[in-house]
Amino acid sequence: MAVSGSWQPDAPAALLVGLFADPGRARQLLPGQWDLALQQAQNTGLAGRLADVLREGGAWASLSQRVKHVLTMAEMHTARFRQEAQWEAKSMRAVMRDIGQPLILLKGGAYVVRDLAAGRGRVLSDIDILVPRERLQAVENIFLARGWRPMKQNEYDDHYYRDWGHELPPMQHMRRGTVVDIHHTILPPTARYTVDGTLLLAAAQGIPGEPDMMTLQPVDMMLHSVAHLFADGAMDNGLRDLIDQQALLRQFGTEPGFWRMLLLRADELGLQRPLFYALDALERHLEYPVPMEVMAEVSTWAPSGWGLLRPLFARCLRPRHSSVEGPDVAAARFAIYLRSHYLRMPMTMLIPHLTRKAVRRWRQDEAAA
Amino acid sequence: MRLRTNSRRLRERVAQMYAGYPGTVEAAEDVVADFTVDFRRFLGLPRFDWRLAFRVNGGLRLSAQSERLSFALFEWGANWCVSTYCQQYLAIHAAVVERNGHALVLPGQPGSGKSTLCATLVARGWRLLTDETAMFRLEDGLMVPVVRPISLKNQAIDVVEGLWPDATFGPRFTDTEKGTVAHVRAPDASIADMFVPAPPRAVLFPTFIEDQPVEIKPYEKAEGFMFLASNSFNYDVLGAAAFHCLVRVVEQCRMATIRYGDGTAAAEAIEAEWP
Numbered sequence: 001m002a003v004s005g006s007w008q009p010d011a012p013a014a015l016l017v018g019l020f021a022d023p024g025r026a027r028q029l030l031p032g033q034w035d036l037a038l039q040q041a042q043n044t045g046l047a048g049r050l051a052d053v054l055r056e057g058g059a060w061a062s063l064s065q066r067v068k069h070v071l072t073m074a075e076m077h078t079a080r081f082r083q084e085a086q087w088e089a090k091s092m093r094a095v096m097r098d099i100g101q102p103l104i105l106l107k108g109g110a111y112v113v114r115d116l117a118a119g120r121g122r123v124l125s126d127i128d129i130l131v132p133r134e135r136l137q138a139v140e141n142i143f144l145a146r147g148w149r150p151m152k153q154n155e156y157d158d159h160y161y162r163d164w165g166h167e168l169p170p171m172q173h174m175r176r177g178t179v180v181d182i183h184h185t186i187l188p189p190t191a192r193y194t195v196d197g198t199l200l201l202a203a204a205q206g207i208p209g210e211p212d213m214m215t216l217q218p219v220d221m222m223l224h225s226v227a228h229l230f231a232d233g234a235m236d237n238g239l240r241d242l243i244d245q246q247a248l249l250r251q252f253g254t255e256p257g258f259w260r261m262l263l264l265r266a267d268e269l270g271l272q273r274p275l276f277y278a279l280d281a282l283e284r285h286l287e288y289p290v291p292m293e294v295m296a297e298v299s300t301w302a303p304s305g306w307g308l309l310r311p312l313f314a315r316c317l318r319p320r321h322s323s324v325e326g327p328d329v330a331a332a333r334f335a336i337y338l339r340s341h342y343l344r345m346p347m348t349m350l351i352p353h354l355t356r357k358a359v360r361r362w363r364q365d366e367a368a369a
Numbered sequence: 370m371r372l373r374t375n376s377r378r379l380r381e382r383v384a385q386m387y388a389g390y391p392g393t394v395e396a397a398e399d400v401v402a403d404f405t406v407d408f409r410r411f412l413g414l415p416r417f418d419w420r421l422a423f424r425v426n427g428g429l430r431l432s433a434q435s436e437r438l439s440f441a442l443f444e445w446g447a448n449w450c451v452s453t454y455c456q457q458y459l460a461i462h463a464a465v466v467e468r469n470g471h472a473l474v475l476p477g478q479p480g481s482g483k484s485t486l487c488a489t490l491v492a493r494g495w496r497l498l499t500d501e502t503a504m505f506r507l508e509d510g511l512m513v514p515v516v517r518p519i520s521l522k523n524q525a526i527d528v529v530e531g532l533w534p535d536a537t538f539g540p541r542f543t544d545t546e547k548g549t550v551a552h553v554r555a556p557d558a559s560i561a562d563m564f565v566p567a568p569p570r571a572v573l574f575p576t577f578i579e580d581q582p583v584e585i586k587p588y589e590k591a592e593g594f595m596f597l598a599s600n601s602f603n604y605d606v607l608g609a610a611a612f613h614c615l616v617r618v619v620e621q622c623r624m625a626t627i628r629y630g631d632g633t634a635a636a637e638a639i640e641a642e643w644p
Contacts, residue, residue, distance in 0.1 A: 032399040035371075039405065039426040066401035069457075076456045080606050322427040 012323040023057030040319035047074030048121030110215035118247035133184040193231040230274040235316040371402040379439040452602040458504035465498035471570035482577030492533035497559040518552035581630035
């Protein structure tokens, strides 16, 4: 892949993303630079993905023994996560069969069972699944019956999840300790950006070799990751999510009609602006070759005041490491944290919600004192 | 491991306790380290005491303690790193000593006295491989040394000081969570052989009981396997590879328990049992 040659590995913020953009650059790095890149990758949960990208990019052989050693350690961890995720998926499929519902996997679980590049070397924690809203209670009941327990929530949080949220409170398996997040859609119904789950379900695809197991269609997988990163949360795993999107585009971007479908679907689901944010970030930070006509079209979706938002995103998408996290980054993360609240709830809900949280925390502190 | 610190006190203590080890204490910037530990000195408020903040690999601060406890914090941090980052070996919570080409594994229940027994044997000339993290090579079950200072608690410190007059002791740290803690530098011979692995010959489960005469009894292999697996730092990460490695170890090694009230008597019995 031809990328620009003006990469500066001495700039800590450019180091790790530069390697993901073009793994061939691995040959250029000095041991001290490698050390920093590995630390950044480890702290951001990207060491396993980096190893995979280097292997796929034909750069593995050029690595020093030390670097290979550190990356191999990470690969051992992520191989374990992968194995567990596959096992959990099969176990959950059996549970869902009892109520005649296929298992529809989201995010990392989906990448792993489909054996996508995005799933290799990945750090996985909870398994996320999608079910029709009308079957939510039935699904919760069958999971309870098969040994999962709701994780301890106070009554208010529980009510928040069920009434306003897009997912049930997480459930944990009694013996195995694994956690499942049961969604009926990918964004909260009360949020500024929201998606009707039935649209996603209608387009879900089966997995060859795995009956009763499904994932979202490729453009929806991409839009889900985009929505999660730019339209929902506080960007805590920003770079990791962006790397997922890069991997998904590399996987599906060459399929005929993919880009046209991505744009149409973004329009249909109301996720145009987040998609613009994502493609802009992918182009800027990961040097992703977004087709020119696509970029031209999505740029028309940019908001006014984009100049203010863009540098905030840029900082939140950095690796988690002291070398790139100064006070400006802390300030940006806080601003994005506030933004995530604003996105999730209208003001009429937000003020009472934050007030209740503050009062509860104050009461806990008083009790503990 | 790379150490970065602006605490002179810590730097000097580490230089003393790790004297003779390959590498230097100064920051080596053009090396790929397995992990980097960072101890930054800062003035704690509101008590105005000097404290050290501990970070690994430039990440979140994991702990902050009084600078008074600096070396204890360093050892604790290094333990954490070794058990988190060393996945190429099966790591089990045990001491390992070696004599005449055979390694003895001493798994450590709290209160077992494993560190004290380990120190006693090392004082008598056994090679120290580790007092804390037994590392088994996955492919052949050989034990890989992790030679670091032996950590001792409370009365054990006095006992070992008594029978090991040549030992280099670090400072005593009083008022820690575990009581009084001190460290003994590993002997020069053990440091010199830090890259020499050893085949395990026996797994000996120690239990210290006041005034107990020495008793060595065989231990059921299957139970031994379960104990070792449950005391492993990374058995679950390594999965099947760990299982096969541990099976080989359990099949090849003698398994026994030792109950004792006097460390020297225990050491003599061990030396008689495994000449």
